[in-house]
Amino acid sequence: MAEGKFVSYLRVSTKQQGASGLGLEGQRKAVMDYLNGGHWSLISEVVEVESGKNSARPKLAEALKLCRIHGATLVVAKFDRLARDAHFLLGLSKAGIDIVACDMPSANRMTVGIMAVVAEEEARMISTRTKAALAAAKARGVKLGGYRGNPTDALVEGRARSVAVRQERAQGRASDLASTIADLQASGLTSLRQLANGLNQRNIPTARGGTWSAVQVDRVMKLAQHA
Structure with a gap:
Protein backbone atom coordinates (compact mmCIF):
# COMPACT_ATOMS: atom_id res chain seq x y z
CA MET A 1 0.00 0.00 0.00
CA ALA A 2 1.47 3.33 -1.10
CA GLU A 3 2.48 5.80 1.61
CA GLY A 4 3.99 9.30 1.44
CA LYS A 5 4.57 11.79 -1.35
CA PHE A 6 5.14 10.92 -5.00
CA VAL A 7 6.13 12.55 -8.28
CA SER A 8 4.93 10.68 -11.37
CA TYR A 9 7.20 10.52 -14.44
CA LEU A 10 5.64 9.46 -17.74
CA ARG A 11 7.66 9.12 -20.93
CA VAL A 12 6.79 8.43 -24.56
CA SER A 13 9.31 8.10 -27.38
CA THR A 14 7.71 10.14 -30.16
CA LYS A 15 6.02 13.48 -30.58
CA GLN A 16 3.05 11.72 -32.17
CA GLN A 17 2.57 9.62 -29.04
CA GLY A 18 2.95 12.69 -26.88
CA ALA A 19 0.38 14.67 -28.86
CA SER A 20 -2.15 11.86 -29.10
CA GLY A 21 -1.75 10.59 -25.57
CA LEU A 22 -0.98 7.13 -26.95
CA GLY A 23 0.95 5.29 -24.28
CA LEU A 24 0.50 8.00 -21.66
CA GLU A 25 -2.92 6.83 -20.46
CA GLY A 26 -1.63 3.31 -19.90
CA GLN A 27 1.28 4.62 -17.84
CA ARG A 28 -0.98 6.99 -15.92
CA LYS A 29 -3.40 4.17 -15.11
CA ALA A 30 -0.55 1.96 -13.89
CA VAL A 31 0.64 4.73 -11.58
CA MET A 32 -2.83 5.43 -10.19
CA ASP A 33 -3.50 1.70 -9.70
CA TYR A 34 -0.27 1.47 -7.72
CA LEU A 35 -1.18 4.49 -5.59
CA ASN A 36 -4.75 3.27 -5.05
CA GLY A 37 -5.39 3.03 -1.31
CA GLY A 38 -3.05 4.07 1.51
CA HIS A 39 -2.09 7.55 2.56
CA TRP A 40 -0.31 9.34 -0.26
CA SER A 41 -0.19 12.58 -2.20
CA LEU A 42 0.84 13.10 -5.83
CA ILE A 43 2.95 16.25 -5.91
CA SER A 44 3.13 16.46 -9.68
CA GLU A 45 2.90 14.52 -12.94
CA VAL A 46 5.80 15.17 -15.31
CA VAL A 47 5.53 14.08 -18.96
CA GLU A 48 8.49 13.79 -21.33
CA VAL A 49 8.64 13.05 -25.07
CA GLU A 50 12.07 11.57 -25.60
CA SER A 51 13.77 8.34 -26.69
CA GLY A 52 14.89 5.98 -23.95
CA LYS A 53 18.34 5.97 -25.53
CA ASN A 54 18.79 9.70 -25.01
CA SER A 55 20.33 10.66 -21.65
CA ALA A 56 19.38 14.34 -22.10
CA ARG A 57 16.12 14.43 -20.14
CA PRO A 58 15.12 17.92 -18.95
CA LYS A 59 11.73 16.71 -17.74
CA LEU A 60 13.27 13.83 -15.79
CA ALA A 61 15.67 16.33 -14.23
CA GLU A 62 12.63 18.43 -13.28
CA ALA A 63 10.94 15.39 -11.73
CA LEU A 64 14.06 14.50 -9.72
CA LYS A 65 14.29 18.10 -8.55
CA LEU A 66 10.68 18.01 -7.34
CA CYS A 67 11.40 14.77 -5.49
CA ARG A 68 14.40 16.30 -3.71
CA ILE A 69 12.48 19.46 -2.79
CA HIS A 70 9.45 17.64 -1.41
CA GLY A 71 11.17 14.53 -0.08
CA ALA A 72 9.04 12.52 -2.51
CA THR A 73 9.44 9.19 -4.30
CA LEU A 74 9.70 9.08 -8.09
CA VAL A 75 7.08 6.67 -9.46
CA VAL A 76 7.13 5.28 -13.01
CA ALA A 77 4.91 2.73 -14.75
CA LYS A 78 7.90 0.63 -15.86
CA PHE A 79 11.65 0.85 -15.35
CA ASP A 80 12.18 1.19 -19.11
CA ARG A 81 10.38 4.55 -18.91
CA LEU A 82 13.49 5.80 -17.11
CA ALA A 83 16.09 4.32 -19.45
CA ARG A 84 17.37 1.15 -21.02
CA ASP A 85 20.98 2.10 -20.35
CA ALA A 86 22.48 0.65 -17.17
CA HIS A 87 24.99 3.49 -16.69
CA PHE A 88 22.19 6.04 -16.90
CA LEU A 89 20.26 4.16 -14.21
CA LEU A 90 23.36 4.04 -12.04
CA GLY A 91 23.47 7.82 -12.26
CA LEU A 92 19.88 7.92 -11.04
CA SER A 93 20.83 5.77 -8.06
CA LYS A 94 23.05 8.65 -6.93
CA ALA A 95 20.26 11.23 -7.24
CA GLY A 96 19.46 10.88 -3.55
CA ILE A 97 15.81 9.89 -3.98
CA ASP A 98 13.69 6.74 -3.86
CA ILE A 99 12.43 5.31 -7.15
CA VAL A 100 9.59 2.81 -7.57
CA ALA A 101 8.34 1.12 -10.74
CA CYS A 102 4.74 -0.07 -10.78
CA ASP A 103 5.58 -3.23 -12.72
CA MET A 104 8.13 -4.24 -10.05
CA PRO A 105 7.18 -2.35 -6.87
CA SER A 106 9.34 -4.54 -4.64
CA ALA A 107 12.39 -4.21 -6.87
CA ASN A 108 12.91 -0.46 -6.81
CA ARG A 109 16.17 0.04 -4.94
CA MET A 110 17.20 -3.57 -5.38
CA THR A 111 17.24 -3.35 -9.16
CA VAL A 112 19.23 -0.14 -9.28
CA GLY A 113 21.39 -1.49 -6.47
CA ILE A 114 22.29 -4.58 -8.49
CA MET A 115 23.52 -2.32 -11.26
CA ALA A 116 25.55 -0.38 -8.71
CA VAL A 117 27.09 -3.64 -7.47
CA VAL A 118 28.08 -4.49 -11.04
CA ALA A 119 29.73 -1.08 -11.41
CA GLU A 120 31.54 -1.53 -8.10
CA GLU A 121 32.76 -4.96 -9.17
CA GLU A 122 34.08 -3.45 -12.39
CA ALA A 123 35.90 -0.78 -10.36
CA ARG A 124 37.32 -3.49 -8.08
CA MET A 125 38.63 -5.45 -11.04
CA ILE A 126 40.30 -2.33 -12.43
CA SER A 127 41.89 -1.74 -9.02
CA THR A 128 43.10 -5.35 -8.91
CA ARG A 129 44.63 -5.08 -12.35
CA THR A 130 46.30 -1.79 -11.39
CA LYS A 131 47.82 -3.34 -8.26
CA ALA A 132 49.06 -6.30 -10.28
CA ALA A 133 50.67 -3.96 -12.81
CA LEU A 134 52.36 -1.98 -10.02
CA ALA A 135 53.64 -5.17 -8.42
CA ALA A 136 55.06 -6.31 -11.74
CA ALA A 137 56.73 -2.93 -12.22
CA LYS A 138 58.22 -3.10 -8.73
CA ALA A 139 59.55 -6.59 -9.46
CA ARG A 140 61.32 -5.12 -12.50
CA GLY A 141 63.05 -2.61 -10.23
CA VAL A 142 60.83 0.39 -10.93
CA LYS A 143 60.66 2.72 -7.90
CA LEU A 144 57.06 3.40 -6.94
CA GLY A 145 55.79 6.42 -5.09
CA GLY A 146 53.38 6.21 -2.19
CA TYR A 147 51.88 7.99 0.78
CA ARG A 148 54.57 9.02 3.27
CA GLY A 149 52.64 11.54 5.33
CA ASN A 150 51.51 11.61 8.94
Whole structure:
Protein backbone atom coordinates (compact mmCIF):
# COMPACT_ATOMS: atom_id res chain seq x y z
CA MET A 1 0.00 0.00 0.00
CA ALA A 2 1.47 3.33 -1.10
CA GLU A 3 2.48 5.80 1.61
CA GLY A 4 3.99 9.30 1.44
CA LYS A 5 4.57 11.79 -1.35
CA PHE A 6 5.14 10.92 -5.00
CA VAL A 7 6.13 12.55 -8.28
CA SER A 8 4.93 10.68 -11.37
CA TYR A 9 7.20 10.52 -14.44
CA LEU A 10 5.64 9.46 -17.74
CA ARG A 11 7.66 9.12 -20.93
CA VAL A 12 6.79 8.43 -24.56
CA SER A 13 9.31 8.10 -27.38
CA THR A 14 7.71 10.14 -30.16
CA LYS A 15 6.02 13.48 -30.58
CA GLN A 16 3.05 11.72 -32.17
CA GLN A 17 2.57 9.62 -29.04
CA GLY A 18 2.95 12.69 -26.88
CA ALA A 19 0.38 14.67 -28.86
CA SER A 20 -2.15 11.86 -29.10
CA GLY A 21 -1.75 10.59 -25.57
CA LEU A 22 -0.98 7.13 -26.95
CA GLY A 23 0.95 5.29 -24.28
CA LEU A 24 0.50 8.00 -21.66
CA GLU A 25 -2.92 6.83 -20.46
CA GLY A 26 -1.63 3.31 -19.90
CA GLN A 27 1.28 4.62 -17.84
CA ARG A 28 -0.98 6.99 -15.92
CA LYS A 29 -3.40 4.17 -15.11
CA ALA A 30 -0.55 1.96 -13.89
CA VAL A 31 0.64 4.73 -11.58
CA MET A 32 -2.83 5.43 -10.19
CA ASP A 33 -3.50 1.70 -9.70
CA TYR A 34 -0.27 1.47 -7.72
CA LEU A 35 -1.18 4.49 -5.59
CA ASN A 36 -4.75 3.27 -5.05
CA GLY A 37 -5.39 3.03 -1.31
CA GLY A 38 -3.05 4.07 1.51
CA HIS A 39 -2.09 7.55 2.56
CA TRP A 40 -0.31 9.34 -0.26
CA SER A 41 -0.19 12.58 -2.20
CA LEU A 42 0.84 13.10 -5.83
CA ILE A 43 2.95 16.25 -5.91
CA SER A 44 3.13 16.46 -9.68
CA GLU A 45 2.90 14.52 -12.94
CA VAL A 46 5.80 15.17 -15.31
CA VAL A 47 5.53 14.08 -18.96
CA GLU A 48 8.49 13.79 -21.33
CA VAL A 49 8.64 13.05 -25.07
CA GLU A 50 12.07 11.57 -25.60
CA SER A 51 13.77 8.34 -26.69
CA GLY A 52 14.89 5.98 -23.95
CA LYS A 53 18.34 5.97 -25.53
CA ASN A 54 18.79 9.70 -25.01
CA SER A 55 20.33 10.66 -21.65
CA ALA A 56 19.38 14.34 -22.10
CA ARG A 57 16.12 14.43 -20.14
CA PRO A 58 15.12 17.92 -18.95
CA LYS A 59 11.73 16.71 -17.74
CA LEU A 60 13.27 13.83 -15.79
CA ALA A 61 15.67 16.33 -14.23
CA GLU A 62 12.63 18.43 -13.28
CA ALA A 63 10.94 15.39 -11.73
CA LEU A 64 14.06 14.50 -9.72
CA LYS A 65 14.29 18.10 -8.55
CA LEU A 66 10.68 18.01 -7.34
CA CYS A 67 11.40 14.77 -5.49
CA ARG A 68 14.40 16.30 -3.71
CA ILE A 69 12.48 19.46 -2.79
CA HIS A 70 9.45 17.64 -1.41
CA GLY A 71 11.17 14.53 -0.08
CA ALA A 72 9.04 12.52 -2.51
CA THR A 73 9.44 9.19 -4.30
CA LEU A 74 9.70 9.08 -8.09
CA VAL A 75 7.08 6.67 -9.46
CA VAL A 76 7.13 5.28 -13.01
CA ALA A 77 4.91 2.73 -14.75
CA LYS A 78 7.90 0.63 -15.86
CA PHE A 79 11.65 0.85 -15.35
CA ASP A 80 12.18 1.19 -19.11
CA ARG A 81 10.38 4.55 -18.91
CA LEU A 82 13.49 5.80 -17.11
CA ALA A 83 16.09 4.32 -19.45
CA ARG A 84 17.37 1.15 -21.02
CA ASP A 85 20.98 2.10 -20.35
CA ALA A 86 22.48 0.65 -17.17
CA HIS A 87 24.99 3.49 -16.69
CA PHE A 88 22.19 6.04 -16.90
CA LEU A 89 20.26 4.16 -14.21
CA LEU A 90 23.36 4.04 -12.04
CA GLY A 91 23.47 7.82 -12.26
CA LEU A 92 19.88 7.92 -11.04
CA SER A 93 20.83 5.77 -8.06
CA LYS A 94 23.05 8.65 -6.93
CA ALA A 95 20.26 11.23 -7.24
CA GLY A 96 19.46 10.88 -3.55
CA ILE A 97 15.81 9.89 -3.98
CA ASP A 98 13.69 6.74 -3.86
CA ILE A 99 12.43 5.31 -7.15
CA VAL A 100 9.59 2.81 -7.57
CA ALA A 101 8.34 1.12 -10.74
CA CYS A 102 4.74 -0.07 -10.78
CA ASP A 103 5.58 -3.23 -12.72
CA MET A 104 8.13 -4.24 -10.05
CA PRO A 105 7.18 -2.35 -6.87
CA SER A 106 9.34 -4.54 -4.64
CA ALA A 107 12.39 -4.21 -6.87
CA ASN A 108 12.91 -0.46 -6.81
CA ARG A 109 16.17 0.04 -4.94
CA MET A 110 17.20 -3.57 -5.38
CA THR A 111 17.24 -3.35 -9.16
CA VAL A 112 19.23 -0.14 -9.28
CA GLY A 113 21.39 -1.49 -6.47
CA ILE A 114 22.29 -4.58 -8.49
CA MET A 115 23.52 -2.32 -11.26
CA ALA A 116 25.55 -0.38 -8.71
CA VAL A 117 27.09 -3.64 -7.47
CA VAL A 118 28.08 -4.49 -11.04
CA ALA A 119 29.73 -1.08 -11.41
CA GLU A 120 31.54 -1.53 -8.10
CA GLU A 121 32.76 -4.96 -9.17
CA GLU A 122 34.08 -3.45 -12.39
CA ALA A 123 35.90 -0.78 -10.36
CA ARG A 124 37.32 -3.49 -8.08
CA MET A 125 38.63 -5.45 -11.04
CA ILE A 126 40.30 -2.33 -12.43
CA SER A 127 41.89 -1.74 -9.02
CA THR A 128 43.10 -5.35 -8.91
CA ARG A 129 44.63 -5.08 -12.35
CA THR A 130 46.30 -1.79 -11.39
CA LYS A 131 47.82 -3.34 -8.26
CA ALA A 132 49.06 -6.30 -10.28
CA ALA A 133 50.67 -3.96 -12.81
CA LEU A 134 52.36 -1.98 -10.02
CA ALA A 135 53.64 -5.17 -8.42
CA ALA A 136 55.06 -6.31 -11.74
CA ALA A 137 56.73 -2.93 -12.22
CA LYS A 138 58.22 -3.10 -8.73
CA ALA A 139 59.55 -6.59 -9.46
CA ARG A 140 61.32 -5.12 -12.50
CA GLY A 141 63.05 -2.61 -10.23
CA VAL A 142 60.83 0.39 -10.93
CA LYS A 143 60.66 2.72 -7.90
CA LEU A 144 57.06 3.40 -6.94
CA GLY A 145 55.79 6.42 -5.09
CA GLY A 146 53.38 6.21 -2.19
CA TYR A 147 51.88 7.99 0.78
CA ARG A 148 54.57 9.02 3.27
CA GLY A 149 52.64 11.54 5.33
CA ASN A 150 51.51 11.61 8.94
CA PRO A 151 48.39 9.47 9.71
CA THR A 152 46.88 12.57 11.33
CA ASP A 153 47.10 14.34 7.97
CA ALA A 154 45.03 11.56 6.40
CA LEU A 155 42.40 11.95 9.14
CA VAL A 156 42.22 15.69 8.61
CA GLU A 157 41.92 15.15 4.87
CA GLY A 158 39.09 12.66 5.39
CA ARG A 159 37.18 15.10 7.58
CA ALA A 160 37.70 17.87 5.03
CA ARG A 161 36.25 15.66 2.30
CA SER A 162 33.25 14.85 4.49
CA VAL A 163 32.60 18.56 5.06
CA ALA A 164 32.95 19.19 1.33
CA VAL A 165 30.34 16.51 0.55
CA ARG A 166 27.87 18.03 3.02
CA GLN A 167 28.45 21.50 1.60
CA GLU A 168 27.93 20.20 -1.94
CA ARG A 169 24.61 18.63 -0.93
CA ALA A 170 23.48 21.84 0.77
CA GLN A 171 24.47 23.82 -2.33
CA GLY A 172 22.53 21.42 -4.55
CA ARG A 173 19.38 21.69 -2.45
CA ALA A 174 19.64 25.49 -2.44
CA SER A 175 19.82 25.42 -6.24
CA ASP A 176 16.76 23.15 -6.36
CA LEU A 177 14.79 25.58 -4.19
CA ALA A 178 15.89 28.78 -5.94
CA SER A 179 13.09 28.75 -8.52
CA THR A 180 10.44 27.98 -5.88
CA ILE A 181 11.61 30.87 -3.71
CA ALA A 182 11.62 33.13 -6.77
CA ASP A 183 8.00 32.14 -7.47
CA LEU A 184 7.04 33.02 -3.90
CA GLN A 185 8.78 36.38 -4.18
CA ALA A 186 6.99 37.09 -7.46
CA SER A 187 3.68 36.41 -5.71
CA GLY A 188 4.42 39.19 -3.22
CA LEU A 189 6.11 37.30 -0.39
CA THR A 190 9.24 39.34 0.26
CA SER A 191 10.29 38.94 3.90
CA LEU A 192 12.18 35.88 5.10
CA ARG A 193 9.34 34.99 7.45
CA GLN A 194 6.78 35.23 4.63
CA LEU A 195 8.96 33.03 2.43
CA ALA A 196 9.31 30.49 5.24
CA ASN A 197 5.52 30.40 5.63
CA GLY A 198 5.15 30.04 1.86
CA LEU A 199 7.45 27.02 1.76
CA ASN A 200 5.62 25.46 4.70
CA GLN A 201 2.25 26.03 3.01
CA ARG A 202 3.54 24.20 -0.06
CA ASN A 203 4.48 21.29 2.19
CA ILE A 204 8.14 21.54 1.22
CA PRO A 205 10.26 20.19 4.09
CA THR A 206 13.68 21.43 5.15
CA ALA A 207 16.71 19.26 4.45
CA ARG A 208 16.11 17.49 7.78
CA GLY A 209 12.39 17.10 7.21
CA GLY A 210 11.23 19.92 9.50
CA THR A 211 9.42 23.22 8.99
CA TRP A 212 11.01 26.39 7.67
CA SER A 213 12.14 29.40 9.69
CA ALA A 214 13.34 32.79 8.48
CA VAL A 215 16.93 31.88 9.40
CA GLN A 216 16.84 28.72 7.29
CA VAL A 217 15.41 30.58 4.29
CA ASP A 218 18.14 33.20 4.58
CA ARG A 219 20.80 30.46 4.65
CA VAL A 220 19.38 28.75 1.57
CA MET A 221 19.09 32.01 -0.37
CA LYS A 222 22.72 32.87 0.34
CA LEU A 223 23.83 29.42 -0.77
CA ALA A 224 21.77 29.72 -3.97
CA GLN A 225 23.51 32.99 -4.82
CA HIS A 226 26.84 31.16 -4.95
CA ALA A 227 25.55 28.13 -6.85
